[in-house]
Amino acid sequence: MSIELAVRHRQGTFTLDAAVSTDARLVALFGRSGSGKTTLVKAVAGLIRPDEGRIAIDGEVLVDTNARVFVPPHRRRIGMVFQDARLFPHLDVRRNLTYGRMFSPRAARRTRLDDVVDLLGIGHLLGRRPEALSGGEKSRVAIGRALMSDPRILLMDEPFASLDEARRQEIMPYVERLRDEGRVPILYVSHAVGEVVRLASVVVALADGKVTAAGPTDAVLSRLGAAAATSPSDPGTVLAGTVAAHDEAESLCEIATPAGRVMVPFLPLPIGAPVRLHIPARDVMLAVEPPRGISALNVLPGVISRLDPDGGAFDVAVRCGEATIMARVTRRSVVALGLEPGRPVHALVKAVALHPAGSGL
């Protein structure tokens, strides 16, 4: 599996000038609104013709402006999943799925309906019309329909943005299976840090049409600069770690991370298994004395490296061990506690605030 994109395209006053080359199974495009994520996805889908560039999936060239190659969209075998599932209301789930088959050339047909149905857990829904499906079920059927076209690549543009948190959590394991068991590379656009942390092995951060960071998910998202640039409203920390110990009696796991050992809710993973933790800055409190008599399980000593004002709050970067943990605190706390760069503090993280992420590494 390989994705090679080098696209230069001007639309109005905006110019996309981005290059991505990876063999990751799921690549997340991450960035603010207007940074060019959808434009890049459209270039892959053939919905826009780049001014300059080359696009190749698994070595198959779809666009090469130098060689005057431009494969038209209907010949590209691209699977697309959008925010609204766009199922056909008059067809039941089975016929929605087999509709996807019509876009697969006979010679390329490899995907079996039964496999797709099993992968996405939609066997019990086959006879229903879309109106009788929940939002999450519709999304799963939409993914299934895209897979039935035997795509070269799956483009998912904020596929679950309209689902509530519970539905989103419900569908995540299916996307993980698709990533781990499927044969199709996935280009995934999302604003949601938690989703990207959980799913992506590689993140490409875009800002103003340019790639500002690209690489392994934890490396890209942990960097303060990247986090602040990509998700100003929801800063946080991403830590790569490994399972260090289990405490089944307390339903907890101890994870070794560059910031120190942290406890998370029990994970059925072996010792040494890699995990990623996402700690939203709003779930981190700061104390200037070692705290006592509190329920937060994780108290990480560190030193403030930076404070960034954001409206009535401050984003505070705390160097803990080899990592930087972000905390969001009020202006009042900054003044009351005398928080400033160089000040030793303790970062308090509730165990339940941690979101372990599975493989994809």
Ligand SMILES: Nc1ncnc2c1ncn2[C@@H]1O[C@H](COP(=O)(O)OP(=O)(O)OP(=O)(O)O)[C@@H](O)[C@H]1O
């Ligand atoms: N047809 C067009 N003509 C001119 N400008 C356009 C056109 N389509 C998009 N743009 C501009 O290109 C820029 C990138 O848009 P794009 O949709 O790729 O952003 P995005 O990162 O996907 O944003 P969002 O997260 O809001 O979907 C924006 O400034 C947008 O206004």
